[in-house]
Amino acid sequence: MSGSSPKPGEGVPSKPASRRRGAVPAASSEPLSGRAARAAERRQAIIEAALEEFIARGFTATRLDDVAKRAGVAKGTIYLHFKDKESMFEELIRTALVPLIGRLHTPPPIGGSVRDAVEGFARTFIQEVASTRRGDIVRLIVAEGPRFPAIADFYYREVVSRGLAAMRALIELGVARGEIAQKELARFPQILVAPALIAVIWQSLFSRHAPLDATEMLRVHLDLIFGERRTS
Amino acid sequence: MSGSSPKPGEGVPSKPASRRRGAVPAASSEPLSGRAARAAERRQAIIEAALEEFIARGFTATRLDDVAKRAGVAKGTIYLHFKDKESMFEELIRTALVPLIGRLHTPPPIGGSVRDAVEGFARTFIQEVASTRRGDIVRLIVAEGPRFPAIADFYYREVVSRGLAAMRALIELGVARGEIAQKELARFPQILVAPALIAVIWQSLFSRHAPLDATEMLRVHLDLIFGERRTS
DNA sequence: TGACAATGACTGACCGGTCAGTCATGTAAA
DNA sequence: TTTACATGACTGACCGGTCAGTCATTGTCA
Numbered sequence: 001m002s003g004s005s006p007k008p009g010e011g012v013p014s015k016p017a018s019r020r021r022g023a024v025p026a027a028s029s030e031p032l033s034g035r036a037a038r039a040a041e042r043r044q045a046i047i048e049a050a051l052e053e054f055i056a057r058g059f060t061a062t063r064l065d066d067v068a069k070r071a072g073v074a075k076g077t078i079y080l081h082f083k084d085k086e087s088m089f090e091e092l093i094r095t096a097l098v099p100l101i102g103r104l105h106t107p108p109p110i111g112g113s114v115r116d117a118v119e120g121f122a123r124t125f126i127q128e129v130a131s132t133r134r135g136d137i138v139r140l141i142v143a144e145g146p147r148f149p150a151i152a153d154f155y156y157r158e159v160v161s162r163g164l165a166a167m168r169a170l171i172e173l174g175v176a177r178g179e180i181a182q183k184e185l186a187r188f189p190q191i192l193v194a195p196a197l198i199a200v201i202w203q204s205l206f207s208r209h210a211p212l213d214a215t216e217m218l219r220v221h222l223d224l225i226f227g228e229r230r231t232s
Numbered sequence: 233m234s235g236s237s238p239k240p241g242e243g244v245p246s247k248p249a250s251r252r253r254g255a256v257p258a259a260s261s262e263p264l265s266g267r268a269a270r271a272a273e274r275r276q277a278i279i280e281a282a283l284e285e286f287i288a289r290g291f292t293a294t295r296l297d298d299v300a301k302r303a304g305v306a307k308g309t310i311y312l313h314f315k316d317k318e319s320m321f322e323e324l325i326r327t328a329l330v331p332l333i334g335r336l337h338t339p340p341p342i343g344g345s346v347r348d349a350v351e352g353f354a355r356t357f358i359q360e361v362a363s364t365r366r367g368d369i370v371r372l373i374v375a376e377g378p379r380f381p382a383i384a385d386f387y388y389r390e391v392v393s394r395g396l397a398a399m400r401a402l403i404e405l406g407v408a409r410g411e412i413a414q415k416e417l418a419r420f421p422q423i424l425v426a427p428a429l430i431a432v433i434w435q436s437l438f439s440r441h442a443p444l445d446a447t448e449m450l451r452v453h454l455d456l457i458f459g460e461r462r463t464s
Numbered sequence: 465t466g467a468c469a470a471t472g473a474c475t476g477a478c479c480g481g482t483c484a485g486t487c488a489t490g491t492a493a494a
Numbered sequence: 495t496t497t498a499c500a501t502g503a504c505t506g507a508c509c510g511g512t513c514a515g516t517c518a519t520t521g522t523c524a
Contacts, residue, residue, distance in 0.1 A: 034493090035492095035493060035494085035498075035499075038493095038499090039499075042500090056378070057292075057379065058290060058291075058292065058375070058376075058379065059290075059293075060290065060292040060293040061291075061292040061379070063482085063483065063484090064483075064484065064485085065483070065484090068502095073500085073501090074500060074501040074502055075484090075485085075501085075502070076485090076486080076487085076500065076501055076502070077499085077500060077501075078485095079484095079485070079486080080499070080500075084484080084485075085484065085485090139374065139375075139378075141437075142371060142374055142375065142433055142437065143290070143371075143374065143375030143376070144290070144375070145436075145437045146288070146371075146436055146437070147288075147289065147290065147293070152437050152438070153441070155437075156437070156438050156441050156442075160438065161441075161442075182452070182455060182456045182460070184452045184455065185452065185456065187448070187449075187452065188427075188448070188449045188452050188453075190427065190430050190434070190444070190449065191426075191427050191449065191452065191453050191456065193430075194426035194427045194429070194430045195420075195422065195423050195426045197426070197429075197430060197433075198422050198425075198426045198429060198430075201374055201429075202422070204377075204378055205373075205374065205377045205378070205384050205387075205388070206384070206388050206392065209385070209388050209393075210388075210393075212422070216419070216420070217420045217422065217423065220414070220416045220417065220419065220420050220423065221420075221423050223414060223416065224414045224417065224423065224456060224457065225456065228414070266519090267471095267472080267473070267518090267519060267520080270473080270519095271473065271474095274473085274474090295508090295509065295510090296509080296510065296511085297509075297510090305474080305475090306474060306475040306476055307475085307476070307510090307511085308474070308475060308476070308511090308512080308513080309473080309474055309475075310511095311510095311511070311512080312472095312473070312474075316510080316511075317510070317511090465524100466523105466524090467522100467523090467524085468521105468522085468523085468524105469520105469521085469522080469523100470519105470520085470521075470522090471518105471519080471520075471521090472517100472518100472519090472520105473516105473517095473518090473519095474515105474516080474517090474518100475513105475514105475515085475516075475517105476513100476514105476515100477512105477513100477514100478511105478512080478513090478514105479510105479511090479512080479513105480509105480510095480511095480512105481508105481509095481510090481511105482507105482508085482509085482510100483506105483507095483508090484505105484506100484507090484508100485504105485505090485506100485507105486503105486504080486505080486506105487501105487502100487503095487504090487505105488501100488502105488503095488504100489500105489501080489502100489503105490499105490500085490501075490502105491498105491499085491500080491501095492497100492498095492499090492500100493496105493497085493498085493499090494495100494496085494497080494498095
């Protein structure tokens with residue numbers, strides 16, 4: 001091969017180990033003294049660095065030396081926070097998914113039209129997932145899932161099944177209210193979600209060949225399900 | 233982690249180096265003598281073994297020792313057929329995609345209704361991709377694509393762009409004939425294909441949690457696009 | 465046809481680089 | 495000082511890639 005995979009120590013090393021040991025606690029927010037606090041800071045740095053590396057290289061190809069360097073930490077420090085590479089990976093994914101899971105609990109969808117509710121979901125999704133690093137996590141799960149059944153299980157339980165259940169409820173409501181014509185859609189909420197997933201995958205694989213306007217695509221898709229919108 | 237990834241030397245070792253050197257050419261078809269023919273046979277064995285391993289483990293985690301063992305061949309033999317691991321991977325994917333690409337050329341879709349044409353596509357897809365090892369290849373591309381731009385490019389050029397173009401043409405025809413109400417669909421043929429892709433991914437990640445009837449899902453999706461079918 | 469030589473597919477022990485994980489040593493907070 | 499945290503040199507297993515040697519097959523000549 002010639003111009004393939006990104007090189008090891010690239011990307012922003014985040015903090016090249018700035019603010020060395022003996023720094024003053026400083027004014028208020030940033031440095032933060034107290035052992036526990038500092039430790040938590042480091043742990044966070046490690047998590048972010050590791051996620052970055054895992055996304056860029058996948059599990060096996062990621063070197064903990066690189067993670068350490070990017071986090072501005074010695075390799076040994078990683079092992080103060082995680083048992084080993086594998087459990088670090090699993091814990092990482094779990095952590096990264098928590099906010100997503102939070103979202104799935106929040107709005108018991110009533111009030112306006114079902115379409116508005118779904119549109120809200122879609123907008124949130126694009127903002128929070130498709131255009132964030134979180135989208136890459138989804139791709140990472142697709143990539144490593146088969147080798148990490150524990151991850152796949154967790155993802156299914158916490159995200160997929162909940163998400164689909166929510167969508168199914170929404171669809172049934174839409175059918176009941178006459179907003180959705182196709183009754184059978186409730187049997188396959190996946191159809192409702194599919195384009196969103198595609199958008200994420202497209203983003204990381206083909207966006208440089210042919211950029212995809214996810215927002216527009218999702219709008220067209222909703223028009224397909226709910227019928228054309230009256231007002232443009 | 234505990235019960236994860238499959239073990240190295242599993243699966244059928246194909247031929248544990250059976251039919252040793254001095255065997256007779258046998259009756260007619262199977263063994264096949266002649267140096268070139270034997271070599272081709274081995275190459276094929278290597279390709280199949282490698283594909284299997286790559287699918288199960290991903291690029292980096294795959295050991296060429298295992299590929300060799302599975303193919304019933306010495307490791308050195310691999311290097312008689314491929315320059316190195318990377319080019320082997322690329323060549324493999326390309327090879328595996330050829331039949332798929334062939335499909336995309338074949339039927340310039342006319343004759344019956346557009347829906348029938350699309351349904352044909354869907355059926356073919358389920359038979360040839362979703363339920364075959366070929367589906368795993370798609371997942372493999374999603375997984376390794378970012379690290380192998382050459383693969384992603386190839387896949388986009390040879391499969392994605394052609395496939396989408398074909399779908400777009402079909403959609404436009406459908407719109408012109410009044411089979412498809414939603415005119416904007418032609419702008420995003422991805423929507424038409426999305427559930428199929430989801431089915432493939434679902435298959436390899438979640439099928440053991442919740443099996444998915446891909447055929448039914450695709451039917452519902454087509455009903456959504458073309459309107460409910462008259463006769464059941 | 466039989467004997468011998470040339471060929472090159474195939475082998476697998478080996479080498480060298482890489483990287484997950486360890487631990488003796490250093491440092492600063494308590 | 496004591497204690498808990500942090501470091502990074504180090505170890506050893508692992509794996510991609512090599513290559514000298516083997517031997518069935520093919521070609522050649524008598």
